[in-house]
Amino acid sequence: MWTDSGIGLKTEKPHYHGHRDRLRQRLLEKGAESFADYEVLEFLLFGVNPRGDTKPLAKKLIETFGSLAEVFAASPDELKQVAGVGDAAASLLKLIPEAARRLTKDAILEQPVIDSWDRLVEYCTIVMAREKIEQFRLLFLDRKNRLIADEIQQKGTIDHTPVYPREVVKRALELSASALIMVHNHPSGDPSPSQADIAMTKEVKEICGKLGIELHDHLIISKTGNSSFRQLGHL
Structure with a gap:
């Protein structure tokens, strides 16, 4: 031309x-x-x-x-x-x-989180699936299951994140949260929970239960898929 x-x-x-x-x-x-x-x-x-x-x-x-x-x-x-x-x-x-993260987060803020579960998983996938180290995320909810806060509590290594159940519950109390969802990623690509993941989740659930806080789920996110502790029968 x-x-x-x-x-x-x-x-x-x-x-x-x-x-x-x-x-x-x-x-x-x-x-x-x-x-x-x-x-x-x-x-x-x-x-x-x-x-x-x-x-x-x-x-x-x-x-x-x-x-x-x-x-x-x-x-x-x-x-x-x-x-x-x-x-x-x-x-x-x-x-x-x-x-993309902000757009997806805005979408889950429009209604109770448990009523927009697919959007929640999509949001977590966007923000965590391709992280190169493990991170442990907490989603705190009010009595109507609306999102109060979305926080990264811990970051770890490529295959481990130290999680302290009492710190999880302490933060929920600070925010006056009625429920929470735990989320962490597996950089390996395998979303299967480890025995340590299962044990920690049970401990958090037990402490939450004593304080009237509902643990809705613990999600594991990876670039190949995700898993839900509730669906797997671990909650």
Whole structure:
């Protein structure tokens, strides 16, 4: 494609300009679901590279990390190890999952948590499934099972998080919570509970029961799936 340079000469317009226009038009007409994973990244990178061809970098990111989800889960330092990714691109790519987290959290705040269980699991999956170390999260609920607080109580190693049942209950009392849901992730990808997980959960349930606090569930989240202690018969 050729364009007037303004001095009487014709210069060739970069080939990707028309491609960008076509992507934008497809987004408006068919929605983002019509995009391949690399096209999602390509489109996002337009904002930090308005004059360059972002398709090669988008494909390189998918190739390096293995999937779109893993690109978003990568740390800024990991992202910047890919040639062509600077602070601007790394910042943008870290903002996307945060936006998804906030949107999903807003959705579960609209109604009692136990009435929007699928959204709750989706939220926990977004914020925890691809964490590289274990983290133990507590969701505190009021008498109407609405979310009071969402807190990370502990972070551990790649396969262990120290959890202190009395600290869990102490925090519930501080917040005047009537119920809680425990959540932790398994970076290994296997959502099966360990014997230590089961024993700790039973101890928390016992202490909560004495104080009139309901332990609704303990969820284990991983990038391959999730498990519920209640559904498994451990509560």
